[in-house]
Amino acid sequence: MDQVQDIISNDHALLSKFEEHVQAGEAVEPRDWMPEAYRKHLIRQISQHAHSEVIGMQPEGNWITRAPSLRAKQILLAKIQDEGGHGLYLYSAAETLGITRTEMIEQLHTGKAKYSNIFNYPSLTWADIGAIGWLVDGAAIVNQVSLQRTSYAPYSRAMVRICKEESFHQRQGYEIMAKMMKGTAEQREMAQDAMNRWWWPSLMMFGPHDSDSPHAADAFRWKIKRHTNDELRQKFIDKTVPQAELIGLTVPDPHLKWNDAKGGYDHGEINWEEFKQVINGNGPCNKQRLQHHKQVHDNGAWVREAAEAYKARTNNQSSN
Amino acid sequence: MAHNNQLDSWEVFMQARPGANYIHQGSVHASDRKMALQNARDTYSRRGEGTSIWVVPTNEIAASNPDDSDMFFDPANDKIYRLPTFYTMPEGAKQI
Numbered sequence: 143m144d145q146v147q148d149i150i151s152n153d154h155a156l157l158s159k160f161e162e163h164v165q166a167g168e169a170v171e172p173r174d175w176m177p178e179a180y181r182k183h184l185i186r187q188i189s190q191h192a193h194s195e196v197i198g199m200q201p202e203g204n205w206i207t208r209a210p211s212l213r214a215k216q217i218l219l220a221k222i223q224d225e226g227g228h229g230l231y232l233y234s235a236a237e238t239l240g241i242t243r244t245e246m247i248e249q250l251h252t253g254k255a256k257y258s259n260i261f262n263y264p265s266l267t268w269a270d271i272g273a274i275g276w277l278v279d280g281a282a283i284v285n286q287v288s289l290q291r292t293s294y295a296p297y298s299r300a301m302v303r304i305c306k307e308e309s310f311h312q313r314q315g316y317e318i319m320a321k322m323m324k325g326t327a328e329q330r331e332m333a334q335d336a337m338n339r340w341w342w343p344s345l346m347m348f349g350p351h352d353s354d355s356p357h358a359a360d361a362f363r364w365k366i367k368r369h370t371n372d373e374l375r376q377k378f379i380d381k382t383v384p385q386a387e388l389i390g391l392t393v394p395d396p397h398l399k400w401n402d403a404k405g406g407y408d409h410g411e412i413n414w415e416e417f418k419q420v421i422n423g424n425g426p427c428n429k430q431r432l433q434h435h436k437q438v439h440d441n442g443a444w445v446r447e448a449a450e451a452y453k454a455r456t457n458n459q460s461s462n
Numbered sequence: 463m464a465h466n467n468q469l470d471s472w473e474v475f476m477q478a479r480p481g482a483n484y485i486h487q488g489s490v491h492a493s494d495r496k497m498a499l500q501n502a503r504d505t506y507s508r509r510g511e512g513t514s515i516w517v518v519p520t521n522e523i524a525a526s527n528p529d530d531s532d533m534f535f536d537p538a539n540d541k542i543y544r545l546p547t548f549y550t551m552p553e554g555a556k557q558i
Contacts, residue, residue: 171528173525173527173528174528175528175529220508223504223508224508227504227505227508230490230505231488231505234488234489234490235488237471237489242468243468243491244467244468247468296488299488300488303488307508307509443467446467446468446469447467449469449492449493449494449497450467450469450493452493452494453493453494456494
């Protein structure tokens with residue numbers, strides 16, 4: 143009985159030391175003691191973030207062979223390669239918490255781990271590539287800039303690296319939109335159509351209102367998160383609306399209005415029913431995205447096996 | 463748990479320019495040194511961030527224990543005479 147008491151009070155001491163450390167703004171490294179709930183929260187968040195980067199390659203990959211110029215194709219290839227790289231930084235960060243890459247991929251395939259809802263929407267025209275870079279990467283940047291100061295050091299380091307690379311992504315997207323808005327009536331219509339379809343899902347990327355966000359309290363107490371979903375969403379809207387106006391795009395929200403008192407835009411209500419539907423697997427591309435990931439993963443099995451076989455052979459040779 | 467079929471983990475250190483320290487960047491998966499170097503280049507130097515890379519198998523790294531860090535680093539704490547500011551220089555002494 144005393145032993146149990148000792149363990150409980152020891153854990154309690156470790157927890158308050160941990161929280162003090164985090165409250166003081168100090169970083170947590172992989173070998174530091176951390177509460178199980180902190181570890182779990184991070185594994186869920188970082189692996190979801192990693193899966194989003196990798197699944198996010200699909201809607202863009204859809205346009206590589208149909209990019210309108212060699213310049214556009216080279217840029218798109220480089221951008222998609224970056225997204226793969228970002229996935230790798232994040233998988234590495236999650237692995238420091240004691241989960242393997244194999245487990246993470248399994249969780250993605252069984253649906254236990256999620257990825258960002260936004261990638262369940264289709265990329266129908268070339269203007270969608272512009273809208274994805276400008277709006278989707280733009281929203282991701284707002285979130286990721288905030289996460290650069292997250293308490294878990296490997297996650298924070300990955301975010302710093304990712305943020306450095308993302309600004310090219312957003313600019314290439316905005317350039318596509320700007321160029322199309324200077325083009326023919328048909329091109330302008332195409333750009334506006336992409337804007338209409340991607341605007342609301344981009345706002346949903348920040349997640350539910352803070353009052354409906356299930357993991358918010360822990361995330362703030364442990365400084366995993368430093369800004370609320372609504373704060374980040376507001377920041378994105380305020381910086382994006384003038385960019386849309388500058389190139390002649392209309393934001394598809396009749397309630398959007400500058401509010402002088404708060405120094406930001408008021409906006410219409412987000413369709414949370416749609417958000418819920420897409421999270422639960424009923425978006426336009428959920429099945430296709432996961433199916434494609436599984437197929438490519440299975441098709442690559444022989445490469446991993448060959449690499450292992452080569453390693454075994456060279457190891458045997460060097461020990462002889 | 464499924465068989466871990468994601469190859470071995472390697473830590474990546476990179477030098478940003480000739481003469482600089484090698485700094486830890488993160489890790490990659492690879493089955494041998496050559497693949498580890500190539501993956502490290504593709505993952506951590508897509509924009510000319512490095513001039514040289516080291517890769518080290520993750521399980522070969524020995525790390526100090528954070529719980530012991532007070533004790534471990536203690537010997538340095540009470541030797542302030544190792545710092546130049548400890549010493550009083552005569553008024554007017556220059557270039558020292």
